[in-house]
Amino acid sequence: MRTIEELVSGAPVFSKLTPAQRKQLLELTVERNYRKGEIIILQGTVWPYAMLVIRGLIRANKESPEGRCLSLRSFVIGSVFWGHGLFGEYCTPATLVAYKPTTILRWAAKDLLSIITENNEALWDLCLQLSQRMMEASQTITDIAFSPVASRLARLLVDQFEAERQTHIERKMTLEEMATTIGSTREVVCRLLYRFSDKNMIQVDRSRFILVDREELNKLAEGEIVLTKE
Template structure:
């Protein structure tokens, strides 16, 4: 089994399809490669595609007229997403999609997938279940933005990021602007709270990384800062 075969076989939506149909989908897929920072789709685009991340990662972003950016969610290897026009042809993208590192994706158009969705009930059902999960996550994000102060959102981001890093260290390649975009704040507020966390002995800041020194207090901040 090739890496592309495994990619589809391990995804709960594609996994319900028989092997021959997964093989056919891989043959029909539109394959795209993007460098870090490249745009895949823009807010307002009519983008009738469903995609799976084969390598790298993709962020979904919203921007304000003042130029502030919010990372609504991210998609890693094996994750799938779609433009609204994949289901409703007159609906535009509510977010921009951007590669967060060197990224490969496989895309299928509305026209390519429509016959499969009509014929394969299990496939359509699993895609519907995936949509419900995405909607539930969007609701969680809105709740966090509405009721959780910046300190709590930043604490949660640090915990999540450090859990995916070697030895719990967070490299400073994750910039203040990127942190601000992920928690819906400004770089100035992020900088202020990072230094407050450092002054309180919760994190250590060096020229190259942030390191959590008091997991308990940081977790408490993330839990207790909800309104």
């Protein structure tokens, strides 16, 4: 298990700081703990901080006025979230929720930026991180606008199989969580999973998914094939 010092030293931007600057950063750290399901940042609020996840899992969920929810991104151990309020009176565009018991390290804008702006490499890395976040947001919009739900679900499964490096994976996400991740509904996800099973791409049981035809699942994820209506 990595120490707090190791997590900070290995995190984007912070890794570019000098040892003395990281020591100063650690002295300004505020640690916060959250229960599973607890809201960390509410959509629409100004949050002038950055945080590093040192335990648990956080998801950024975008909520519509009608109550629909889309999971934009996950923050795992070692991930850094740069609050929009760090850079002005900008509202957070999503709600960040702890999906497991979670611990974060938090830094206020005035403390953090005074250190980063003294280090050109760290400042440049921050620019790269924010640019990457914009590109990821653009890709999410593209996927939602132009990719069929079946392709988005197939991509989610492919990513999970690749992450585990196995042909079977535990069902760690509920149907509701899967639906939130791909911008759909629980009912549609359930129906599509069994369509994938009928097409012999995967097998589905109560506790896991089993990969049967990686090539066909990849083709569906990449939009090279589509599921025909039956």
